[in-house]
Every structure is written in structure tokens, then in C-alpha cells.
Amino acid sequence: MQICDLDDIRIHYREDGDPKGAPVVFANSLGTDLRLWDKVVPLLPAGLRIIRYDKRGHGLTDCPPGPYAMGTLVRDAERLLDALEIRDCVFVGLSIGGMIAQGLAVKRLDQVRAMVLSNTAAKIGTKEMWESRIQGVLDGGIEALAEGILERWFTKPFRDTPEFTGWRNMLIRQPVEGYAGCSAAISGTDFYTPTSGLALPTLAIAGSEDGSTPPDLVRETADLVKGSRFHLIRGAGHLPCVEKPAEYAEVLTQFLKETGHV
Numbered sequence: 001m002q003i004c005d006l007d008d009i010r011i012h013y014r015e016d017g018d019p020k021g022a023p024v025v026f027a028n029s030l031g032t033d034l035r036l037w038d039k040v041v042p043l044l045p046a047g048l049r050i051i052r053y054d055k056r057g058h059g060l061t062d063c064p065p066g067p068y069a070m071g072t073l074v075r076d077a078e079r080l081l082d083a084l085e086i087r088d089c090v091f092v093g094l095s096i097g098g099m100i101a102q103g104l105a106v107k108r109l110d111q112v113r114a115m116v117l118s119n120t121a122a123k124i125g126t127k128e129m130w131e132s133r134i135q136g137v138l139d140g141g142i143e144a145l146a147e148g149i150l151e152r153w154f155t156k157p158f159r160d161t162p163e164f165t166g167w168r169n170m171l172i173r174q175p176v177e178g179y180a181g182c183s184a185a186i187s188g189t190d191f192y193t194p195t196s197g198l199a200l201p202t203l204a205i206a207g208s209e210d211g212s213t214p215p216d217l218v219r220e221t222a223d224l225v226k227g228s229r230f231h232l233i234r235g236a237g238h239l240p241c242v243e244k245p246a247e248y249a250e251v252l253t254q255f256l257k258e259t260g261h262v
């Protein structure tokens with residue numbers, strides 16, 4: 001198990017591939033851990049240095065008391081990458097992970113050479129929506145809201161598969177404090193202005209059935225970044241890396257070729 005001690009927080013991460021290869025960093029969504037990428041990583045070309053990590057309050061990373069600020073989540077990623085001596089990575093962020101990608105690119109272009117904004121946006125939801133979600137999980141636990149969340153994450157055919165049970169368990173076993181803490185970070189984030197100033201190779205990915213960050217919202221954010229392109233994965237919800245891993249890996253591999261990473 002790989003743990004990076006940043007003094008005030010210990011971050012769980014995982015490295016695969018070639019330690020000397022071009023770095024690709026994956027950041028997960030709300031309520032998921034680094035297993036989110038299990039089906040995509042083995043499909044990527046050999047020779048990459050692949051890093052995944054659990055953001056604060058998720059997976060095996062520490063769970064300090066919330067609420068968290070987006071600046072703190074970005075700073076965690078920045079410090080992790082510095083500790084691992086990563087420069088010029090392709091940063092792949094899904095949903096809140098994509099918000100972290102935007103914040104990191106604004107702050108540290110030496111770390112982020114290109115980014116993948118997957119199922120994300122410059123601003124997600126409204127303050128009222130997040131306040132009600134935070135109250136809901138603090139009162140009743142994640143399980144109380146799980147069915148609605150999972151309907152946004154996955155299409156009905158996928159929810160009927162045995163594999164779905166594993167993803168449901170991943171969601172409801174995340175620490176409530178961490179889920180609520182990161183929800184507060186999303187609630188307080190509006191990256192329209194900073195993201196509009198970005199110019200770097202960017203691939204935006206959307207799922208046609210995504211109930212959390214619908215395709216139009218993802219496209220709108222992609223359009224803010226000079227040098228972006230958009231790819232729609234049909235028949236997938238909020239987590240196309242789980243529902244359609246082959247297509248996800250193919251489009252990501254193509255982007256890695258375009259950016260000279262492979």
C-alpha cells in the first residue's frame with residue numbers, strides 16, 4: 001500500500017506502469033475511491049507512469065473533519081504531485097476530480113501539461129441542492145440518498161448487473177464526513193472565470209445518460225478552455241470509465257498520443 005505523508009494529511013495513492021514513463025494522474029469523483037479506474041488502467045498503453053489517489057475523506061486517505069474547501073483539495077493534489085516529483089502530467093479528473101484538475105491547471109501549469117475533464121463542469125449544481133444533500137447524509141448516512149445518486153451514476157441495464165452491487169457498496173462505505181466535506185467544496189466552487197483563462201490541450205468526456213453533469217454542461221465547460229475537444233460516450237451515466245471502459249480507454253489513449261505522452 002502506498003501512502004504519502006503530507007504532515008497534516010496522509011494520502012493513499014497507487015502507482016502502476018513504468019516509474020520512468022510519462023505521468024498520467026487520475027482523480028476520482030464524489031463517493032468513489034481509486035478503484036474507479038480499475039477497468040481503464042489495464043487498457044492503457046504500456047510505458048506510462050500511472051498514479052491514482054484517494055482525495056481527502058475518501059478511500060484509504062485520512063478523513064479530517066469537514067467542511068473542506070476546493071482550494072484544500074487542489075492543494076492536496078499539488079503537494080502529492082510535488083512529493084512524487086511529477087511534472088508535465090496529463091491530469092484526468094472525473095466530476096469533483098475534474099474540478100480539482102481545473103484548479104490545479106490554473107495554479108500549476110508546470111505540473112499539468114494537459115487535462116481530461118470527465119463528467120465535470122466549472123460549476124456543479126446549486127448551493128441549495130448541496131446544502132440539502134449535505135444535511136441528508138449527515139442526518140441519514142449516504143445510504144439514505146444512495147438510490148438517487150446511483151441512478152445518476154449508472155444506466156438501468158448496468159444497475160441490473162451483479163457488478164453494480166460492488167459500486168453501490170463503494171458509495172455507501174465512504175466516510176459520511178468525507179462525503180459531506182467534499183460536497184461543501186463542490187458547493188463553494190465556481191471556476192467559470194479562472195477556467196476561461198486556461199489554454200492547454202484538454203479532452204472533455206461526457207456520458208449521454210449522465211444525471212449529475214449532463215453532456216451540455218460538460219460541453220459548456222470544455223468550450224471555456226482554448227485547445228479543448230469534446231467526446232460523448234453513449235449509453236453511459238456519470239461514470240463512463242466503469243460502464244464503457246473500452247471506449248473510455250480508447251479515447252484517452254488517442255488523447256495521450258495527441259499530447260505526445262505516448
Ligand SMILES: O=C(O)CCC(=O)CC(=O)O
Pocket residue numbers: 028029030031094095096097124149152153186211212238
Ligand atoms: O460526482 C461528483 O464528484 C459530484 C457530482 C455529483 O453530484 C454526483 C452525484 O450525482 O452524486
